[in-house]
Amino acid sequence: xxxxxxxxxxxxxxxxxxxxxxxxxxxxxxxxxxxxxxxxxxxxxxxxxxxxxxxxxxxxxxxxxxxxxxxxxxxxxxxxxxxxxxxxxxxxxxxxxxxxxxxxxxxxxxxxxxxxxxxxxxxxxxxxxxxxxxxxxxxxxxxxxxxxxxxxxxxxxxxxxxxxxxxxxxxxxxxxxxxxxxxxxxxxxxxxxxxxxxxxxxxxxxxxxxxxxxxxxxxxxxxxxxxxxxxxxxxxxxxxxxxxxxxxxxxxxxxxxxxxxxxxxxxxxxxxxxxxxxxxxxxxxxxxxxxxxxxxxxxxxxxxxxxxxxxxxxxxxxxxxxxxxxxxxxxxxxxx
Amino acid sequence: xxxxxxxxxxxxxxxxxxxxxxxxxxxxxxxxxxxxxxxxxxxxxxxxxxxxxxxxxxxxxxxxxxxxxxxxxxxxxxxxxxxxxxxxxxxxxxxxxxxxxxxxxxxxxxxxxxxxxxxxxxxxxxxxxxxxxxxxxxxxxxxxxxxxxxxxxxxxxxxxxxxxxxxxxxxxxxxxxxxxxxxxxxxxxxxxxxxxxxxxxxxxxxxxxxxxxxxxxxxxxxxxxxxxxxxxxxxxxxxxxxxxx
Numbered sequence: 001x002x003x004x005x006x007x008x009x010x011x012x013x014x015x016x017x018x019x020x021x022x023x024x025x026x027x028x029x030x031x032x033x034x035x036x037x038x039x040x041x042x043x044x045x046x047x048x049x050x051x052x053x054x055x056x057x058x059x060x061x062x063x064x065x066x067x068x069x070x071x072x073x074x075x076x077x078x079x080x081x082x083x084x085x086x087x088x089x090x091x092x093x094x095x096x097x098x099x100x101x102x103x104x105x106x107x108x109x110x111x112x113x114x115x116x117x118x119x120x121x122x123x124x125x126x127x128x129x130x131x132x133x134x135x136x137x138x139x140x141x142x143x144x145x146x147x148x149x150x151x152x153x154x155x156x157x158x159x160x161x162x163x164x165x166x167x168x169x170x171x172x173x174x175x176x177x178x179x180x181x182x183x184x185x186x187x188x189x190x191x192x193x194x195x196x197x198x199x200x201x202x203x204x205x206x207x208x209x210x211x212x213x214x215x216x217x218x219x220x221x222x223x224x225x226x227x228x229x230x231x232x233x234x235x236x237x238x239x240x241x242x243x244x245x246x247x248x249x250x251x252x253x254x255x256x257x258x259x260x261x262x263x264x265x266x267x268x269x270x271x272x273x274x275x276x277x278x279x280x281x282x283x284x285x286x287x288x289x290x291x292x293x294x295x296x297x298x299x300x301x302x303x304x305x306x307x308x309x310x311x312x313x314x315x316x317x318x319x320x321x322x323x324x325x326x327x328x329x330x331x332x333x334x335x336x
Numbered sequence: 337x338x339x340x341x342x343x344x345x346x347x348x349x350x351x352x353x354x355x356x357x358x359x360x361x362x363x364x365x366x367x368x369x370x371x372x373x374x375x376x377x378x379x380x381x382x383x384x385x386x387x388x389x390x391x392x393x394x395x396x397x398x399x400x401x402x403x404x405x406x407x408x409x410x411x412x413x414x415x416x417x418x419x420x421x422x423x424x425x426x427x428x429x430x431x432x433x434x435x436x437x438x439x440x441x442x443x444x445x446x447x448x449x450x451x452x453x454x455x456x457x458x459x460x461x462x463x464x465x466x467x468x469x470x471x472x473x474x475x476x477x478x479x480x481x482x483x484x485x486x487x488x489x490x491x492x493x494x495x496x497x498x499x500x501x502x503x504x505x506x507x508x509x510x511x512x513x514x515x516x517x518x519x520x521x522x523x524x525x526x527x528x529x530x531x532x533x534x535x536x537x538x539x540x541x542x543x544x545x546x547x548x549x550x551x552x553x554x555x556x557x558x559x560x561x562x563x564x565x566x567x568x569x570x571x572x573x574x575x576x577x578x579x580x581x
């Protein structure tokens with residue numbers, strides 16, 4: 001699972017190329033918008049994947065973090081803060097909430113956890129709809145109209161995505177990530193080998209909540225309007241799950257590929273056929289679950305290996321190991 | 337001879353069923369202690385109470401003089417007591433080396449002496465004879481290798497007491513012999529071992545002392561030869577002697 005050389009170069013190169021886009025096509029508002037939303041989803045997909053993919057806790061409640069972040073930024077902005085300074089606060093508010101929710105829900109496993117998070121997400125949406133003194137309720141909140149340029153938003157979202165990628169890559173390669181992988185596969189065994197599973201699950205939850213909360217803040221600034229039904233929507237939660245699943249659950253590059261496809265499909269189809277994109281996701285999901293559990297990232301990885309002239313697939317490597325085990329074994333009974 | 341592990345009258349009840357009844361034992365450091373008994377005698381429950389999987393209904397567990405009753409498994413492990421599972425449970429998608437690295441990275445915290453968990457794991461693989469398979473996913477191992485991995489992983493946490501739950505079950509005689517040699521070499525490193533085992537020959541060969549559980553009660557305790565000739569033990573395994581008509 002060590003990162004490959006070309007793969008570790010790919011991220012910075014891709015980042016730089018994307019950073020050059022506004023210089024070349026700075027007037028193309030559509031392109032800048034597409035970039036903004038894609039990066040925003042990339043960042044959130046990467047964040048979601050830390051808990052959902054690395055630790056194996058599939059949450060359907062991330063809209064709560066997104067919404068809290070959005071409203072934190074909205075309220076602070078209305079109170080006179082510059083938006084940029086509100087993003088860390090938005091992240092912290094979401095993180096605090098993730099601790100409150102994670103304490104009880106992360107004790108559940110598998111589908112029970114997922115269902116509990118649906119409840120939390122929906123409860124937050126309805127709570128926020130009814131707290132109309134603070135949230136504006138069903139009419140939402142109009143935010144200041146003085147906003148930076150589309151180019152600024154493009155870069156801001158790119159920075160968020162890069163940040164999320166950095167965090168995800170670090171987690172994956174660290175002792176923390178090893179602990180998450182262990183608890184994903186067998187919680188009890190991980191625990192008995194000294195992994196503090198409860199602490200690790202909550203850390204993963206908090207880490208991803210910070211990022212998603214900050215993304216919510218950026219989104220609120222962009223739209224200049226927040227409404228409980230949009231920022232706390234179940235669709236928002238589902239989107240993150242879909243992005244990670246389509247891209248490749250638990251892979252580093254999955255959410256990037258997933259978000260790219262996800263937003264491109266949505267953007268292209270939603271304008272012409274308003275609900276058709278849902279069908280497209282459904283079909284994509286079925287194909288992925290049936291043929292490539294590692295999603296688009298797995299597919300790309302497979303194609304990559306094939307074009308490079310067959311680095312031995314895992315099965316062949318295992319076969320070689322069997323042969324080597326023969327002479328290796330007598331050593332086991334060697335000098336004590 | 338100091339006691340590495342003390343079970344102070346531990347009892348475990350599951351509802352009306354008494355799985356372990358008032359067991360009081362002191363395990364001496366540096367020894368191999370065999371724990372035998374018919375199926376359902378409470379051996380694994382006893383292990384779980386020691387390693388933190390379940391809390392005793394009554395009684396205390398002391399490890400190196402410290403009470404660890406009701407500690408969570410990760411705390412017990414980091415304190416220096418680690419157990420393996422009867423049904424092997426490797427992390428299937430991790431390689432053999434990564435599996436062992438988990439133990440090295442998280443168990444017995446702060447006792448690596450500046451070495452990386454990976455280096456520690458590699459040494460353990462060498463010691464347990466799994467080095468040749470280090471980069472294979474754990475799911476590709478044979479049963480014997482998985483059992484060995486289970487031991488390697490536990491060993492990587494640098495325990496002073498190791499609980500082995502049926503590491504020989506299901507192995508061929510040749511594999512079993514290798515495993516017996518491995519257990520002996522672990523003991524020679526100074527690790528205290530308590531092992532649940534059904535393979536009687538191995539128990540007789542390895543153990544300095546044998547404990548026998550039956551219906552949750554400790555019915556015999558002593559050197560292997562003495563225990564196996566104990567009429568109570570024979571009765572527990574084979575049933576009561578038939579009276580002459």
